[in-house]
Amino acid sequence: MVDRIKAFEPTAEKLFVLGLPTGSSPETIYRILVRRHKAGDISFKHVVTFNMVNKSPSFKCVQQLLTNASPQDEYVGIPREHPGSYHTFMYKNFFSHVDIDPANVNILNGNAPDLEAECIEYEEKIKRAGGIELFLGGIGPDGHLAFNEPGSSLASRTRVKTLAYDTILANSRFFGDDMTQVPRMALTVGLQTVLEVRTKCKFSPYFRRDIDGNMLIPTLLQAHEVVIIITGAHKSVALQKCIEGGVNHMWTLSCLQLHRYPMIVVDEDATLELQVKTVKYFKSIEAAASTLGFEQILPSTARTGTKPVNPPTIQESNGDNNPSEPTVDLVPDRMAARLNGSEAPVVDVERGRSPAFDRMWARVAAVEG
């Protein structure tokens, strides 16, 4: 993500558009991004974000939208300041700790007076921003992407979604293990929103030098990518269905088979249900790339026409002093060492408010008047 943002060279006129998830899967990523930011390595000043989902449209809103619905009594709306809201999650884990402009933060408003209009406007906003450059996501144990539950249309767009039993069960851990407290409905981007590739290869007014540094070429804005984090044995069936099965609306992550640039990052446990030959093949892709002296750390010169920012050496990218013995990032102790080798988390993990959090809310309030 850091490489992508740097390579894009965002400015006030050319913002980098990032799609972001909530959940436990991206927490480590947010910690690392905050650390890199605090180290002066990356700025989010010219980054605009769109969160994938939000929970808890209020009871009244849902009634307005779905006149025939009979929402259950336990349904409660959650204000965005609620400790369990996705607003709170994002500010606490990420936005409060980096230099992003709150005006560039987009999170679906689950308490909007007209939810359908809110969803339509969200899609419009994404379009106005030029489309999402990099979508980061996770999945539920049933293979759902964002809140696109099993059975979601593969052509779906941002909308109100009723949560599936599995999701309510999985999310009850954020509600004191009380399933009755988990909202029954959510707002979510659609599968088509995620799949949207920049089919119209737009040429930006920005020019950069070619890889030899001697010719000006127009920048091609088509590097729309999706990166999904999947960890844990409880998600291994979903990974298997989505990787080895066909494209199927019952396992909505499988829609990524239709995407040009998807990347799924997994740990060993998540691969438990995959065929050995599938795992071996994917590992061999990385091993072959390392042997040949490049890694699947993009931007690739082939795709963007630019050199990677601070291209990693083989040693750096493998974490290995002997480049003649390429290793694979999927090895768990290597992965663990890379993650644990970092300093203590810089994000304030205390639940509730912190000075940084308060400062950020003050900025949000100023922007929103």
Ligand SMILES: N[C@@H]1[C@@H](O)[C@H](O)[C@@H](COP(=O)(O)O)O[C@@H]1O
């Ligand atoms: N809507 C979110 C998803 O976007 C997220 O990917 C999933 C997994 O969460 P976790 O990473 O905590 O397993 O949780 C929720 O259902």
